[in-house]
Amino acid sequence: MPIEAAKRFIDKHFPTCQGAVLAGSVVRGEATDTSDLDIVVFDKDLASAYRESFIDFGWPIEVFVHSLTSYQHYFQMDFQDAKPSLQRMVVEGIPLRDEGMIDFIKKEAKEMLENGPEKWTEEMITTKRYFITDVLDDFIGCTNRAEQLFIANTLAELIQEFVLRTNGCWIGSSKWMIRALKNYDVKFTEEFVEAFDTFYTTGDQSKVIQLSDRVLEPYGGRLFEGFSAGKENL
Structure with missing residues (x-):
């Protein structure tokens, strides 16, 4: 099962993170034979955000790793591009680990999605x-x-x-x-x-x-x- 594989992945690779969510096609019920697991990780000890790919627990896994503040910079970049990919992942994401911040981050992302992009001049x-x-x-x-x-x-x-x-x-x-x-x-x-x-x-x-x-x-x-x-x- 994708959720179980994602939880095991977090326990193995990010055992000290404060939060993580599983997003992507498997969450939306749109998975295909080539779908991977998209996981967003929040870790207070991280120096800078990064993205990394794995094959583990029988799945290709794409992980987007953020500190407790770096995600806001990416939210803003997505807002400027009018392509809110990180916001969507956070809002649709199923919590894999949560030490009390996932609801707050989801709320931030949801508000941005609902407000829409900047109006064209x-x-x-x-x-x-x-x-x-x-x-x-x-x-x-x-x-x-x-x-x-x-x-x-x-x-x-x-x-x-x-x-x-x-x-x-x-x-x-x-x-x-x-x-x-x-x-x-x-x-x-x-x-x-x-x-x-x-x-x-x-x-x-x-x-x-x-x-x-x-x-x-x-x-x-x-x-x-x-x-x-x-x-x-x-």
Whole structure:
């Protein structure tokens, strides 16, 4: 059992730690044949935070080790990136050891998740509109299939970021990109996946172009002419 393996791991490798939680796919009921155990450890004697991988008790184990203060720095970095991976692990985590601080740390993480990321400024929205327009133009004009594939990848990342951040939501990377979109709007996510899947499967760009324009339209549509960044007025 994953919880028993995780507890034995803590007893063996971190016997003096003050707290630890088991998080990840095994806790969410989403484990696959390649899933590992994600464990967050809190140790007051730690000089600096670190991450380490093990294979022990029949499991691949990824451990994220923090002092009783270093996790706050990582919370803040995740907040700035709008990708609250540590906060999620702490909130969903099943306690493996607790000397009285896990509830407090969980409360901190939960409040950050519920409050959402920092609101984008109008200037940031304008900048992101320009970047999406630039990549979209490359996508439309490109005739090299290999280049098109990777332009589409970039466009997908930019669109999901724009949709989520302009709606005050956290973003994600890799599989968490789709999970973050689903948390925001399941129907939009289905349309997003269908548009890019159609392009990757058939080469038809039309659904991706339509989706991109629909996302940009409430904020003024595509932007190229007149955009400026970093220019100093003389």
